[in-house]
Amino acid sequence: MEASQVIPMPATASDVSSRRAAGPDVGLRLAEPCIVRTDLPDGSFVLRSSVPLEDFDRCIGDWLARWAAKAPARVFLAQRTDSGWHTVSYGEAHATVRNIGQALLDLDIAPENPVVALSDNSVNLALLSLAAMHVGLRIAVVSSAYTRVSSDHAKLHAILASLHPGLVYAEDAALYGAAIRRAGLSCPVVYAQGAAGGELPFSALCAASAGPGVDEALRSITGATIARILLTSGSTGAPKLVPNTHEMLCANQQMIAQCWPFVDETHPVVLDWLPWSHTFGANHNFNLVLRNGGALYIDDGRPAPGLIERTIEGIRQVRPTLFFNVPKGYDALLPYLEADEALATALFERLDMLFFAAAALPQKTAERLRAVARGARHRSLFFTTEWGSTETSPVVTSAHFSSSDPRNIGVPVPGVELKFVPCQGKHELRVRGPSIFAGYLGDEEKTRAAFDEQGFYCMGDAGRLADPADPNSGVIFDGRVSEDFKLTTGTWVSVGSLRVRAVSAMSPYALDIVVTGHDRDEVGLLVFPSAKLRALANDQDGTLCGKSLGLVPAVRRALGAVLADLGRGAGSSQRPARAVLLSAAPAIEQGEITDKGYINQRAVLTLRASDVDRLYSDCQSVIYPNKISQG
Known part of the structure; x- marks a missing residue:
């Protein structure tokens, strides 16, 4: 069947x-x-x-070749410019990928030395990535935040040293050149803009003429050939290197297609900002578009003030048929969607699917999204999620059915x-x-620890059946098993479920929340304050730090009421007894947050131990639940 x-x-x-x-x-x-x-x-x-899993393609290059033959004029990639959208068709992409592949072969890059990219998503990066995989090389996209946001670039240089790149690419020498030069690399360095003496312009790679060696290299690729190297977050040490083979990636897309048959029929149109340094943006979204002959419009926006407006403009222009985001992205979009009927229509009117992943979605956020969608379309919205990791390429479970519970990650x-x-x-x-990886590159010890005696990869996440009597x-x-802890009473605290409840309850006053209480008598919350909370304190300029914000009466009343509501009817393990506001935003270069906006509980607790001590010190800035009226 x-x-x-x-x-x-x-x-x-x-x-x-x-x-x-x-x-x-x-x-x-x-x-x-x-x-x-x-x-x-x-x-x-x-x-x-x-x-059963049906037959799947041999390698990534077969997808591109297929659509270049079937629909050469169809738009594959699009990137915004000052004059509109620059588009690249499947036929154009295939020809350019073959030329770049020839240039990479001419540079004689060893298969074990990846092509490493440091820039944000772009058409150039897409073509370079596909070219590397087309000729049997590996592409490793490193988060641009390690260059743009970091101040000393120590983590970037450590990553480059562990990757042993055969070539390094960045879009603009003015932005990335200094950090790359200080890394002391001996491999070729390529820039799309600003290449100087001894460096290669990206245009030179595109100008090569593909020869028979390109086709021979493509034919030699097997399922075991490594296509992509991804890095874990590195929150508990140096990032681990995760090899993704062609078999893993092609099998995973077939798995997705068997759950969502409509993607085989609709040639999806996607507007997406999610970075290709992560499995969600690269292996899931990019590969989904390519495998199914769709169009990917690269969003240069982000779910952050000053950048979310670019995403909004893109939604109006593209009117996507699939839309992917993380919970923080939807939190940022919702006020605009709720206030602008035309924008809501542009997003929802022809949308086949609204999708979230990478973190748990608060129930309140899900309800608000559904409410906006109901007012903007005539049919019900397929609002769904999947679950997986960098090591699983990525999808393990899919909610290919409707559910009112955003915690349901499917089957x-x-x-x-x-x-x-x-x-x-x-x-x-x-x-x-x-679709599951075989082990971390160059780290046998972590590989042994990652698998059980039956060869199952240990995800570190916990789950339970929605209905114990019905596995369907x-x-x-x-939540994360590794994040849960015991109070001194011996009671286990489920961090994941409490965090999602707290984030939902504290909206819109909290950017995010970290749960505390390991070896303590009570559960506490570290709160990253939002601009809305600062506005409540009449501090539009953000000059108050977390400690002084916590002294403002209006802030204490608002958060005290939230803490009281969270505690109603809850046991000690799910009842926060205190909270403090943090002064500094989460730091991406220290692993507290990814560039997708996901907070790392363990990293924050380690780096902000003094704030945890303050939380349990009964100082004036600690906020407690308001007393609940008995009348």
């Missing part, structure tokens, strides 16, 4: 298994979950799809096994399948 032909089951009365008939309801073809559970003697159990995709292992009162999630109901994300 072909999975793409299956229509979802009708709804049941149970809220926890709310698999509404998403296909008829939202007008899309979605595969029906067909999940089998196998219980193991040690108390673990494994979920897998009974639908295992075809070809992947998901194991639930009892751990600290929860179930740790472990995965196995053709989906998996509820239950």
